Amino acid sequence: MVGVNDLHAGFFDLVGNVRAMRRLKPDPVPEALIFKVLNAGVQACSGQNTQPWEFVLVDDPERKRWFAERYRNAMYTRFRISPDQVEGRNDKLARQLKAVLYQIEHMHETPYLLFVCGERDWPFKVPQEKRLGLAPPNYGAVYPCVQNILLACRAVGLGAALTTMHQVFEDELHEYLGIPVEYGVVVTIPIGWPMGNFGPVKRVPAETKTHRNHW
Numbered sequence: 095m096v097g098v099n100d101l102h103a104g105f106f107d108l109v110g111n112v113r114a115m116r117r118l119k120p121d122p123v124p125e126a127l128i129f130k131v132l133n134a135g136v137q138a139c140s141g142q143n144t145q146p147w148e149f150v151l152v153d154d155p156e157r158k159r160w161f162a163e164r165y166r167n168a169m170y171t172r173f174r175i176s177p178d179q180v181e182g183r184n185d186k187l188a189r190q191l192k193a194v195l196y197q198i199e200h201m202h203e204t205p206y207l208l209f210v211c212g213e214r215d216w217p218f219k220v221p222q223e224k225r226l227g228l229a230p231p232n233y234g235a236v237y238p239c240v241q242n243i244l245l246a247c248r249a250v251g252l253g254a255a256l257t258t259m260h261q262v263f264e265d266e267l268h269e270y271l272g273i274p275v276e277y278g279v280v281v282t283i284p285i286g287w288p289m290g291n292f293g294p295v296k297r298v299p300a301e302t303k304t305h306r307n308h309w
């Protein structure tokens with residue numbers, strides 16, 4: 095009989111090596127590779143197979159600069175990251191923050207900025223009378239697609255990192271990219287060739303997170 099460890103070993107290696115890659119080279123990435131990745135994304139499941147995702151793929155330097163400026167501002171003011179926090183430090187958190195700072199300062203050089211949008215849809219639990227204003231994007235239906243994209247990037251050797259700070263200036267972003275009001279921007283993923291090495295992620299084992307029959 096085939097043992098559990100013999101099944102699709104490549105997948106299990108890949109899934110444990112999808113780190114947020116924030117240091118990316120400005121070198122061009124073939125568009126065909128991006129569509130390989132996006133077509134892996136759209137294999138994801140969604141409720142009633144509605145496939146409520148749409149992508150805005152930005153490689154125009156002017157638009158990348160526009161986004162990078164606002165992203166930097168949002169990170170410095172809302173996330174409150176600053177270069178002084180990491181000066182002279184080399185601990186784990188500082189190394190991660192340095193990568194975030196690098197990403198902020200080099201966002202405009204990233205070959206592709208991928209905006210994954212999700213159709214707005216009220217969650218079932220929100221009663222009809224409380225459905226006022228715009229519904230949130232259907233996050234649950236879009237994240238499986240996002241994870242497929244991150245896995246596919248890793249599979250083809252591209253670096254990518256999920257970011258969500260565009261939320262701070264989402265209205266402006268909508269207008270600038272011409273995104274219809276029926277959609278929200280769920281994540282922004284800068285994609286390019288990585289500068290560093292892919293490495294294993296550090297996660298708490300599932301056994302520690304699992305409650306048998308009752309929490």
Ligand SMILES: Cc1cc2nc3c(=O)[nH]c(=O)nc-3n(C[C@H](O)[C@H](O)[C@H](O)COP(=O)(O)O)c2cc1C
Nearest residue numbers: 112113114115116194197255256257258259295296
């Ligand atoms: C919902 C969600 C939002 C995230 N938002 C950001 C973000 O705005 N900026 C960022 O640099 N990383 C963001 N991340 C990536 C996480 O910071 C990252 O996965 C985590 O620190 C673990 O690092 P690793 O994946 O490299 O192991 C986000 C991840 C998720 C799932």
